[in-house]
Amino acid sequence: MPKFIQLTDVHLMPPGGALFDTDPEVRLRQALRDIRANQADAEWLIFSGDLTHRGEPEAYALLRDILDQETVIPYRLMIGNHDNRDNFRSIFPDQPVDDNGFVQSVIDYDSCRLIMLDTVEHGKHTGHMDEARLSWLKDRLAEALDKPVYLFFHHPPFDIGMGVDRIRMVDDEPLLAVLKTHPAIRHMYFGHVHRPIAGSWHGIPMSMSYGLNHQAGLNLSGMKHPDRSGPAEYAVTLADGPTTVVHFHDFLYLYPVIITPGMGGGGGFKRTMAENMPVKSEA
Numbered sequence: 434m435p436k437f438i439q440l441t442d443v444h445l446m447p448p449g450g451a452l453f454d455t456d457p458e459v460r461l462r463q464a465l466r467d468i469r470a471n472q473a474d475a476e477w478l479i480f481s482g483d484l485t486h487r488g489e490p491e492a493y494a495l496l497r498d499i500l501d502q503e504t505v506i507p508y509r510l511m512i513g514n515h516d517n518r519d520n521f522r523s524i525f526p527d528q529p530v531d532d533n534g535f536v537q538s539v540i541d542y543d544s545c546r547l548i549m550l551d552t553v554e555h556g557k558h559t560g561h562m563d564e565a566r567l568s569w570l571k572d573r574l575a576e577a578l579d580k581p582v583y584l585f586f587h588h589p590p591f592d593i594g595m596g597v598d599r600i601r602m603v604d605d606e607p608l609l610a611v612l613k614t615h616p617a618i619r620h621m622y623f624g625h626v627h628r629p630i631a632g633s634w635h636g637i638p639m640s641m642s643y644g645l646n647h648q649a650g651l652n653l654s655g656m657k658h659p660d661r662s663g664p665a666e667y668a669v670t671l672a673d674g675p676t677t678v679v680h681f682h683d684f685l686y687l688y689p690v691i692i693t694p695g696m697g698g699g700g701g702f703k704r705t706m707a708e709n710m711p712v713k714s715e716a
Contacts, residue, residue, distance in 0.1 A: 560588025
């Protein structure tokens with residue numbers, strides 16, 4: 434059964450840099466250590482954009498060092514609107530790109546195909562899928578034949594009812610036309626929004642996750658949402674033929690262990706020590 438992980442919106446700063454009173458480096462190390470301890474049997478770890486907050490080469494170099502130190506499974510990096518494509522490629526020349534230099538690639542399992550898309554337009558916070566990127570996607574879908582496909586984007590191509598809709602992907606109609614050419618798109622994953630959201634778009638199931646460093650407060654008035662500190666999570670997908678299950682794990686929360694009456698305990702609860710309490714930066 435394919436098992437892969439989505440982690441999004443790291444917003445890493447250069448060494449020692451905090452963001453919104455949180456240290457993105459510490460958050461990333463905590464996530465990777467939790468994955469190493471509890472999800473080491475996953476085949477892939479996919480970062481769905483905003484790897485850094487300002488796209489500095491020093492931030493990408495720090496990301497490379499952290500991944501070298503903390504990861505035990507293969508990873509695939511995507512970029513978001515806070516990233517700089519040229520600086521990213523200079524530090525991660527081994528990460529695949531298409532013939533036009535967009536950070537796009539595929540991962541093939543026997544039973545399904547994963548496709549990672551580049552929705553970044555330099556100098557803009559909105560997402561874009563121009564003719565070249567759409568053509569690349571159409572070809573990759575055609576290669577998959579009738580194999581189930583899982584798609585990863587940074588920007589969602591639809592409104593979610595919040596102020597962030599002003600910087601969503603603008604090329605929704607041409608994208609939908611391409612997606613309709615494939616009979617078995619199982620799920621779409623997005624970053625960018627910094628909220629756990631699930632639903633469907635034109636019948637295609639989709640999900641989004643909390644950002645790693647900071648979150649978007651819920652505001653459905655259409656006004657700008659407040660950024661806030663709060664939970665961080667990653668998403669674990671189990672894909673088994675016609676069934677796709679996505680688990681969202683808020684790895685920093687200190688869960689109480691509940692002892693249920695009649696199931697080997699006397700009732701009540703006890704609190705356990707978290708395995709992933711905050712760690713100090715090692716860089």
